[in-house]
Amino acid sequence: MTATAAPATATPTGTNAPSGPRRVPGAVLVLIAMAVLxxxxxxxxxxxxALGPAGTTWLRLSxxxxxxxxxxxxxxxRTLRAARRADLVATALLGVVSAAMMLLFSEASARLPLGTATALEFLGPLSVAVVASRRSRELAWLAVAATGVLLLTAPWTGATSQTGILFGLGSAACWALYVVGTAHVGSRFSAPHALALSLSVAALAAAPFGAHAAAAALTWQTAAAAAGIAVLMPLVPFLLEMKALQRIGxxxxxxxxxxxxAVSLLAGMILIAQTPxxxxxxxxALVVTAGIGATRAESRR
Incomplete structure (x- = not known):
């Protein structure tokens, strides 16, 4: 997502602007969005x-x-009528990548602790940030993150699902593509329109993998729960991040x-009793350090 500057509001000379309610800081909005997500x-x-990882993901996307x-x-x-075919194709491809990313992450989190699955997936945008810095020395951040992932998965014990790790790495690759694709699509459409189009395509792309499993076990209770989760991820976080990016760089x-x-690990501890x-x-801690360090390196460039 690309940061946009909030429009300035002119105040007539010689008059005092009303104080109005204080805005929530952008950093707070980002943290709330992560907590909700x-x-x-x-x-x-x-x-x-009840629904399986793919069935749950398909219902949420739908x-x-x-x-x-x-x-x-x-x-x-109106946007669709005015859009170029190439831009619509790019948005559709972003939807396919989104579906793959979410399906793979769900399969990973079904086999791994939530914090571990998120750390694996986070390797995707971290790699994009390191490549964008264009400095070979910044590869050290990937090494730090890789060390963190090794500690999280502890492959030498044989206790961690190797299939789950592969799903997590696949999700990371899709998230890297998603970061690149979002930059392109976001310059062609407004954020709500881009998300509406891409998520609709994502639901269609995920249907062959999850629709049958979801339909076979669907009840009013599971449908209501899936609808509520769809609000939690991605609708509310997306709206909060749009507001935040108007207030922070x-x-x-x-x-x-x-x-x-770290937020994902904490959510797993509190909500589903996954004690690390x-x-x-x-x-x-190492993955978080690598993510922050790579972001700082990219900003210096």
Whole structure:
């Protein structure tokens, strides 16, 4: 997502502008968005036994797409009529990448602790930040993150699901593509329209993998739960981040985003009783440090 400057408001000379309510700082909005997002991730795992990871993901994407299409309404129709075919194709491809990223992450979090799955996925945007810095010495941040992931997964014990690790790495690759694709699509469409289009395509792309499993076990209770999770991830976090990016720069935002693995680990502890050991805590700290360091390196360039 690209930071945009909030429009300035002129005040007539010689008059005092009304104080009005104080705005919530952008950094606080980002932290709230992360907390809501990973709360949704943790709660989604509770639906896995009934719907399966793919079924849960498909329902979440479907509800999110429906909500956004209803929200954007006529303005989206006008945008579609004026859009170039190449831009629509790029948005559709972003939707396919989004579906793959979310499906793979759900499969990873079904087999790994939530904090570990998030740390693996975070390698994707971290790699993009290191490459964007164009300095070979910044590869050290990837080495730090890789060390953290080794501590989190402890492959020498044989206790960690190797399939889950592969799913997590696949999700990381998709998140890297998502970062690049979002930069392109975000310059062609407004944020709500881009998300409405891409998530609708994502729901269609995920249907072959999750629709059958979801439909076979769907009840009013699971449908309502999936709809609520769709609000938690990505609708509310997306709206909060749009507001935040009007108030803070990309460097501050990227630095805060580096806390994602730690927030995810905390959500897993509180909501679904996933208690980390000392190695997992150390590994999360290393991944967070790498994320913040890589963001700072990119901003200096």
């Amino acid at each position: 990973h709360t949704g991730s943790a709660l989604a795992t509770e639906l896995f036994p 509800f999110a797409g429906i909500f956004l299409l209803a929200f954007t309404g006529r303005s989206l129709c 990309k460097t501050t935002y990227g630095t805060l985003a580096g806390l994602e693995p 050991d000392a190695l997992q805590l150390a590994g999360t």
